[in-house]
Amino acid sequence: MGRGLQPLPPDAPHPRPARCEGRRWQGLGAHGQPHLRPRRGESGPGRCRDGSHREGTHPPQSRSYLAMTADSMDATVPSRRPALGFIGGGVMAEALIGAVTGGGLAAPGTLLVGEVDEERRRVLREQYGVEVTADNLAAADAELVVLAVKPQHLGVVLQQLRGQLREDTIVVSIIAGARLQTLCEGLEHPLVVRAMPNTPARVRKAATFWIPSAGLSEPALVRVRSLLGALGTEVEVADEAGVEMATGLAGPMPAFVYFLIEAFIDAGVALGLPRDQATLATVESMRGSLELLHRSQESPAALRKQVTSPGGATLAGLKVFESAGVRDAMDAAVRAVHARAQELGRLPLAPLEPGKEG
Ligand SMILES: NC(=O)C1=CN([C@@H]2O[C@H](COP(=O)(O)OP(=O)(O)OC[C@H]3O[C@@H](n4cnc5c(N)ncnc54)[C@H](OP(=O)(O)O)[C@@H]3O)[C@@H](O)[C@H]2O)C=CC1
Ligand SMILES: O=C(O)[C@@H]1CCC=N1
Structure with a gap:
């Protein structure tokens, strides 16, 4: 069996999970099998695509897939190839590491984090028991590699990793704005996924929107779904614009929500x-409102109207929101994030001078 992963029993019944629910970890791949680096070009690489034809449906977890997973995990020959590598060990990498290891879904020792900052490496090693390195190429030797640096540092990372990845390595980029074509061409590698998670991954409640390049095989997609499903809810979208729109909405949503919470707390204090x-009063009411929305079949508007008695007190507050243009401000905020993410995706990929990050 693989190192610390929790495979499903091969003959267990497997109801098809709901489309957007978090999934049980299915393993990242052939842990424990000896890995020889295939020569580039040995098997036909896929192509980068502009993202238009893959439907956002999850295939049924077929018997053949389960057999493949069980076979790969039953291998007993130890390997030093990391199951999961990170390039960048900051806030989001930590959230993903916590989600993957915290639920007992992958042994910390199967993770290798490439991070420039020595103090961050120390923190990650001590708090999560993961392997850390200053050598990004070592981390990029993993079966699945997550690119988790800021967009401003993507150019340096692409320079380091270009043409260096094993042929079967799956790359998952969570970098805002970074397009599949940029990533595939910059890495000279066809197996790339563009994903936009958010910080609730720390508690396995992220909403992650993602799209693969055309090069990924079905077993590779299953591994990606397993990883992203371990973070919370994952949605494979039909084209890359879907990930970009989610970058405007889901990516920053925790910040938007905390901004509102801060403002309401201050209002209560005032x-x-x-x-x-x-x-x-603010946090528990928000938590309860979300739970009610989650459990009831009613729309947000219907639930809002149940609070808003005609001529009553709540209406007075909502009128203030309307006259202050709060809806328009929210629309503008989402558009601003969306636009800025696209701008970040167009940054020159060469290393920038300090202070020029914008
Ligand atoms: N934060 C969020 O809510 C979300 C962020 N994202 C995306 O995730 C990515 C990471 O964001 P976040 O975790 O917040 O950023 P952080 O700055 O917290 O993490 C990035 C880490 O990478 C390190 N780093 C910089 N250059 C390199 C390099 N060449 N090799 C290895 N490590 C390097 C940084 O070190 P140093 O600080 O010393 O530069 C830092 O520790 C971004 O691209 C962002 O767009 C996506 C969804 C949500
Ligand atoms: O602020 C950022 O750039 C990232 C993208 C989405 C959330 N945080």
């Missing part, structure tokens, strides 16, 4: 509530 009570 009314005269002690800060702890204002915090509780």
